[in-house]
Amino acid sequence: MGNKWDHFYKKSYAQRLQLIADLVGLSDAQLQLIHQNEDQVSGELVENNLTSYPLPEGVVTGLIVNGRHHLVPMVTEEPSVIAAASNGAKLLSAGEGIHCAIPEKLVSGQVIVKHAEIKAVSKFVETNRQQILNIANQSHPSILKYGGGAQKVAVRELSPTFLSLDLSVDTGEAMGANIINTMLEAISNWLSDQLQVETTMAILSNFADEEVVEVTGQVAVAKLASKSLDGRQVAQRIADASEVAQLDVKRATTHNKGIMNGVDAAVIAFGNDWRAVESAAHAFAARQGVYKGLSTWQVVGDQLVGEMALPVPIGFVGGASKVLPLVAVNQQIAQIHHSQDEMQVIAAVGLAQNLAALKALVTDGIQKGHMALQLKSLALSNGATTQELPAVLAQLRQIANPNSQTVKEILKTIRR
Numbered sequence: 001m002g003n004k005w006d007h008f009y010k011k012s013y014a015q016r017l018q019l020i021a022d023l024v025g026l027s028d029a030q031l032q033l034i035h036q037n038e039d040q041v042s043g044e045l046v047e048n049n050l051t052s053y054p055l056p057e058g059v060v061t062g063l064i065v066n067g068r069h070h071l072v073p074m075v076t077e078e079p080s081v082i083a084a085a086s087n088g089a090k091l092l093s094a095g096e097g098i099h100c101a102i103p104e105k106l107v108s109g110q111v112i113v114k115h116a117e118i119k120a121v122s123k124f125v126e127t128n129r130q131q132i133l134n135i136a137n138q139s140h141p142s143i144l145k146y147g148g149g150a151q152k153v154a155v156r157e158l159s160p161t162f163l164s165l166d167l168s169v170d171t172g173e174a175m176g177a178n179i180i181n182t183m184l185e186a187i188s189n190w191l192s193d194q195l196q197v198e199t200t201m202a203i204l205s206n207f208a209d210e211e212v213v214e215v216t217g218q219v220a221v222a223k224l225a226s227k228s229l230d231g232r233q234v235a236q237r238i239a240d241a242s243e244v245a246q247l248d249v250k251r252a253t254t255h256n257k258g259i260m261n262g263v264d265a266a267v268i269a270f271g272n273d274w275r276a277v278e279s280a281a282h283a284f285a286a287r288q289g290v291y292k293g294l295s296t297w298q299v300v301g302d303q304l305v306g307e308m309a310l311p312v313p314i315g316f317v318g319g320a321s322k323v324l325p326l327v328a329v330n331q332q333i334a335q336i337h338h339s340q341d342e343m344q345v346i347a348a349v350g351l352a353q354n355l356a357a358l359k360a361l362v363t364d365g366i367q368k369g370h371m372a373l374q375l376k377s378l379a380l381s382n383g384a385t386t387q388e389l390p391a392v393l394a395q396l397r398q399i400a401n402p403n404s405q406t407v408k409e410i411l412k413t414i415r416r
């Protein structure tokens with residue numbers, strides 16, 4: 001007799017749910033929760049669909065990018081991220097706001113070739129450059145209609161055993177993973193046929209160094225004053241913090257996590273592949289062989305000036321963007337109409353998020369603001385209902401360093 005989990009994907013939704021429920025003993029209430037969130041359309045995106053997993057969505061206000069105001073929908077489970085991004089956006093909103101530029105937007109991919117002579121392959125590619133680009137375009141002809149297409153091809157030696165043929169493609173409004181993968185497979189087949197070489201794989205590279213957003217933002221130092229420090233002191237401390245992120249991998253990783261708090265939340269709201277953006281960002285942070293902070297801040301005259309270069313490999317179409325219904329709503333809320341607008345807004349949120357985090361770190365410390373906003377999550381995760389929340393929060397605010405025990409005691413008193 002076959003295992004009842006065999007061909008799980010072929011079973012009906014009800015059968016799959018029943019199998020899981022029987023195995024782990026799900027209650028009726030738990031089954032109802034699963035059902036309630038099940039969405040058949042988005043369920044088609046993944047295999048063995050069970051339910052849809054809701055995450056909170058909020059909106060960042062006050063962001064100005066290249067002179068245009070944007071509201072930015074953000075999907076995140078972390079309290080304080082959206083408040084901090086709005087705070088950073090406000091600080092960077094003078095004049096034209098945050099300046100973003102995208103020097104090029106090309107997706108790159110590689111065909112890995114084994115046991116081939118670099119000189120022979122390079123010469124072959126040089127001689128047949130146009131044909132290789134044509135083969136790529138013919139394998140996915142609609143990309144020409146969208147104004148894109150394969151643009152560059154080069155050969156790199158990885159070791160005496162392996163070569164990489166690198167292809168760069170303008171994938172129009174799409175993130176382009178599927179587009180370039182189709183092209184690379186066509187080139188791989190042709191190459192192994194023509195040169196009688198073994199190709200190990202043909203796949204896009206998530207090292208998105210040809211789709212980088214250059215971001216700059218500035219704030220008058222006077223606007224940074226805190227209760228105990230004047231604006232220039234705070235600005236200098238932010239510059240110092242950014243210097244430490246250039247010196248030390250421990251600090252650089254956390255510095256960049258702060259940037260990605262904003263970036264990921266916006267990437268998810270726009271229905272994009274955040275793993276691609278994450279891997280690109282961290283690889284880019286280590287592009288010189290040492291992992292560094294992605295942004296730097298300097299005091300220049302009476303301004304604190306921030307700069308960041310961030311790869312943002314996303315698409316305005318394709319992937320889940322036209323399947324998840326909220327994506328179109330979020331694009332409208334953000335007033336973005338093209339992938340380049342989306343890239344710029346995402347990167348700008350990253351810089352705003354970074355400024356807010358550094359400012360909090362070098363003044364009050366991160367816990368003060370963070371914990372004030374985390375109190376809600378502390379209360380809810382320890383059993384407070386939304387009705388009980390105001391009363392619980394009022395008491396928690398009076399207590400230094402509250403914890404789960406504190407919430408439980410407050411709840412006991414309230415419920416009595």
Ligand code: NDP
Nearest residue numbers: 142146171172173174175176177178179273276317318319
């Ligand atoms: P899709 O194949 O979903 O979308 C691209 C398609 O959108 C095009 O082929 C084209 O189809 C259509 N399209 C409509 N308008 C335009 C336009 N203006 N410009 C370009 N294309 C347009 O996705 P992508 O190729 O963008 O790939 C992204 C998906 O791939 C994501 O889901 C990602 O998670 C996944 N992925 C990621 C990998 C990675 O990061 N390593 C690896 C593999 C997949 P048509 O010709 O039919 O009109």
